[in-house]
Amino acid sequence: ARKYRIAVIPGDGIGKETTPEGLRVLDAAARRFGFELELTHYDWSCETYAQTGKMMPDDGLDRLKDSDSVFLGAVGWPGVPDHVSLWGLLIPIRRGFDQYVNLRPCKLLPGSRTPLADRRPEDIDFYVVRENTEGEYSSVGGRMFPGTDREFVSQQSILTRIGTDRVMKYAFELAMTRKRKKLTSATKSNGITFTMPYWDERFAEMGKRYPEVQTDQFHIDILCAHFVQHPDWFDVVVGSNLFGDILSDLGPAVAGSIGIAASANINPEKAFPSMFEPVHGSAPDIAGKWIANPIGQIWSGAMMLEHLGEKAAADAIVNTIESMLRDGGPRTRDMGGQAGTVDVGKALAEAI
Amino acid sequence: ARKYRIAVIPGDGIGKETTPEGLRVLDAAARRFGFELELTHYDWSCETYAQTGKMMPDDGLDRLKDSDSVFLGAVGWPGVPDHVSLWGLLIPIRRGFDQYVNLRPCKLLPGSRTPLADRRPEDIDFYVVRENTEGEYSSVGGRMFPGTDREFVSQQSILTRIGTDRVMKYAFELAMTRKRKKLTSATKSNGITFTMPYWDERFAEMGKRYPEVQTDQFHIDILCAHFVQHPDWFDVVVGSNLFGDILSDLGPAVAGSIGIAASANINPEKAFPSMFEPVHGSAPDIAGKWIANPIGQIWSGAMMLEHLGEKAAADAIVNTIESMLRDGGPRTRDMGGQAGTVDVGKALAEAI
Numbered sequence: 146a147r148k149y150r151i152a153v154i155p156g157d158g159i160g161k162e163t164t165p166e167g168l169r170v171l172d173a174a175a176r177r178f179g180f181e182l183e184l185t186h187y188d189w190s191c192e193t194y195a196q197t198g199k200m201m202p203d204d205g206l207d208r209l210k211d212s213d214s215v216f217l218g219a220v221g222w223p224g225v226p227d228h229v230s231l232w233g234l235l236i237p238i239r240r241g242f243d244q245y246v247n248l249r250p251c252k253l254l255p256g257s258r259t260p261l262a263d264r265r266p267e268d269i270d271f272y273v274v275r276e277n278t279e280g281e282y283s284s285v286g287g288r289m290f291p292g293t294d295r296e297f298v299s300q301q302s303i304l305t306r307i308g309t310d311r312v313m314k315y316a317f318e319l320a321m322t323r324k325r326k327k328l329t330s331a332t333k334s335n336g337i338t339f340t341m342p343y344w345d346e347r348f349a350e351m352g353k354r355y356p357e358v359q360t361d362q363f364h365i366d367i368l369c370a371h372f373v374q375h376p377d378w379f380d381v382v383v384g385s386n387l388f389g390d391i392l393s394d395l396g397p398a399v400a401g402s403i404g405i406a407a408s409a410n411i412n413p414e415k416a417f418p419s420m421f422e423p424v425h426g427s428a429p430d431i432a433g434k435w436i437a438n439p440i441g442q443i444w445s446g447a448m449m450l451e452h453l454g455e456k457a458a459a460d461a462i463v464n465t466i467e468s469m470l471r472d473g474g475p476r477t478r479d480m481g482g483q484a485g486t487v488d489v490g491k492a493l494a495e496a497i
Numbered sequence: 498a499r500k501y502r503i504a505v506i507p508g509d510g511i512g513k514e515t516t517p518e519g520l521r522v523l524d525a526a527a528r529r530f531g532f533e534l535e536l537t538h539y540d541w542s543c544e545t546y547a548q549t550g551k552m553m554p555d556d557g558l559d560r561l562k563d564s565d566s567v568f569l570g571a572v573g574w575p576g577v578p579d580h581v582s583l584w585g586l587l588i589p590i591r592r593g594f595d596q597y598v599n600l601r602p603c604k605l606l607p608g609s610r611t612p613l614a615d616r617r618p619e620d621i622d623f624y625v626v627r628e629n630t631e632g633e634y635s636s637v638g639g640r641m642f643p644g645t646d647r648e649f650v651s652q653q654s655i656l657t658r659i660g661t662d663r664v665m666k667y668a669f670e671l672a673m674t675r676k677r678k679k680l681t682s683a684t685k686s687n688g689i690t691f692t693m694p695y696w697d698e699r700f701a702e703m704g705k706r707y708p709e710v711q712t713d714q715f716h717i718d719i720l721c722a723h724f725v726q727h728p729d730w731f732d733v734v735v736g737s738n739l740f741g742d743i744l745s746d747l748g749p750a751v752a753g754s755i756g757i758a759a760s761a762n763i764n765p766e767k768a769f770p771s772m773f774e775p776v777h778g779s780a781p782d783i784a785g786k787w788i789a790n791p792i793g794q795i796w797s798g799a800m801m802l803e804h805l806g807e808k809a810a811a812d813a814i815v816n817t818i819e820s821m822l823r824d825g826g827p828r829t830r831d832m833g834g835q836a837g838t839v840d841v842g843k844a845l846a847e848a849i
């Protein structure tokens with residue numbers, strides 16, 4: 146049987162509650178579609194940080210590197226600053242494993258509560274492809290003249306040709322697999338006049354290789370407006386690290402699915418494991434109550450299976466989520482129901 | 498009588514059609530509230546660029562500098578690249594006159610078509626305060642190793658203490674004039690780890706001087722999501738040049754007023770003239786048809802009067818716009834009516 150090694154990091158808060166449900170559904174899919182998942186659990190989290198002073202051991206990446214994928218819950222806890230929790234676990238994995246694509250589906254699921262008037266599932270169904278290793282999240286910067294009137298801080302945005310081209314290529318390839326074959330680029334070359342014109346240049350250049358893909362581009366300000374006013378315009382959207390970050394929260398927000406959105410941090414060449422995580426955080430306010438919605442985690446599991454080559458199993462999970470929501474299956478509170486985390490996970494696993 | 502010198506730059510496209518209506522309403526307000534406007538017209542535009550090779554004359558800023566305000570239509574025309582039209586006119590005025598605050602009201606006006614379900618005028622009524630001179634729009638950057646695999650571009654974001662503190666101060670002062678006295682800061686200090694933590698630091702520091710103002714902050718990604726999901730949370734929002742740019746398009750978009758939104762580029766010390774312009778562009782697709790909605794221009798005129806100290810006149814214009822929309826006055830096509838640009842301007846001028 147086909148066999149995949151999965152590193153499981155539940156992390157903090159509701160991550161500990163949603164991850165088991167993700168695994169429950171993955172297990173059901175494995176049995177139905179005839180493959181095996183070999184799981185290794187890691188308790189790396191803000192809790193272990195409190196005990197050991199580290200979010201993960203020094204050889205953390207080494208321990209993960211022979212897995213086929215990393216399945217993550219959520220990272221972060223009140224009292225532990227972001228530069229410890231995120232920069233001690235999430236960001237090192239993204240960068241260390243060169244997961245240069247952050248992929249997020251934006252989909253209006255049946256029964257999800259979009260804040261938009263008159264929008265139906267067929268109107269919102271697109272992907273945001275975010276560059277995940279460079280751009281505005283750079284490590285080049287600093288402060289001068291501290292404490293004086295001359296004080297200033299500076300931080301560079303960096304776009305490399307290699308980094309830009311490879312994420313563009315991924316986005317064009319993804320667009321090729323879609324019915325509409327449409328790709329939109331997020332830019333701001335009218336205001337940010339060194340990096341963003343280069344982004345546009347590489348986008349145009351890569352476009353020549355994909356004549357079948359219909360392209361357009363918008364400045365990020367008006368693009369955000371269009372996400373709200375015309376979400377039906379979009380099929381695949383590609384953006385820099387920051388613009389992709391913004392759009393991949395805004396997209397699920399307009400679709401009413403921000404609490405259940407999934408995300409994949411992908412190394413497309415499979416030189417390193419890719420990582421799959423829900424968009425939501427550790428939600429300290431509801432952690433421990435077992436009422437968190439596990440759909441984001443489960444959906445992330447589906448993305449993981451697709452990446453591993455188990456497309457049929459991935460589709461089965463997404464379809465089951467959609468039909469369960471449409472047919473009034475168990476729902477957690479955020480979707481207007483009364484079910485607990487485990488109820489939803491069990492219902493989905495059984496349906497599969 | 499109180500007298501103000503106004504430099505009028507209609508610019509391109511529909512700017513030429515909306516500016517006269519803005520002036521018509523300003524004139525009506527001047528007569529009713531007993532002040533005078535002394536107008537000087539400048540034809541600077543992409544048209545004059547075609548003839549002279551310049552968007553404005555070399556001594557353009559000098560000519561404007563003794564005005565009390567600049568009243569601008571729209572700048573830009575197909576065939577003239579942004580780095581010519583914007584960087585040859587709009588941006589030099591913003592920077593040359595140290596208009597370090599870009600202020601944009603986000604308001605759900607009666608009868609405007611918000612894309613959101615179930616939102617009413619009382620739900621959306623806030624200001625975005627954008628830093629308008631530094632930040633991500635910097636002139637420090639470049640490209641190395643062109644044409645090779647090592648090629649990269651780099652651009653610095655710069656936050657100075659002076660530049661950051663003064664826009665924060667403006668935002669806190671504005672919050673103090675509002676009923677809710679609430680100020681939200683847009684950040685991304687979890688990902689952009691040199692500049693944005695500094696932004697947070699200065700925000701916290703300035704907050705100490707305004708204990709009555711209730712503050713909060715969100716990372717820009719989730720803040721954009723909140724604009725869509727909870728626009729009623731916001732009262733005054735302060736952001737860097739880029740984040741403010743994004744939020745001040747997104748805000749009007751959720752309010753359904755992006756076609757009629759107003760904006761002010763302000764030098765609060767009045768050391769230089771401030772500039773008032775609608776958010777919309779020159780709209781080449783409808784230019785020449787006299788169907789453009791002049792409300793953004795007229796609303797910008799109201800912001801100009803407020804800046805000049807004519808608060809009663811400014812309020813009268815905004816109230817007249819609101820009551821005309823509520824009571825089914827003439828509307829242009831974008832608002833579902835049949836009226837032309839001039840009809841709306843005349844109706845508002847008469848009502849005042």
Ligand SMILES: CC(C)[C@H](C(=O)O)[C@@H](O)C(=O)O
Nearest residue numbers: 335336364366583587588742
């Ligand atoms: C035209 C462009 C440079 C400008 C900006 O981003 O400042 C515009 O989007 C605006 O908001 O006035």
Ligand SMILES: CC(C)[C@H](C(=O)O)[C@@H](O)C(=O)O
Nearest residue numbers: 231235236390687688716718
């Ligand atoms: C936690 C933070 C650094 C992160 C990011 O901006 O990359 C988050 O917003 C995300 O999108 O995964």
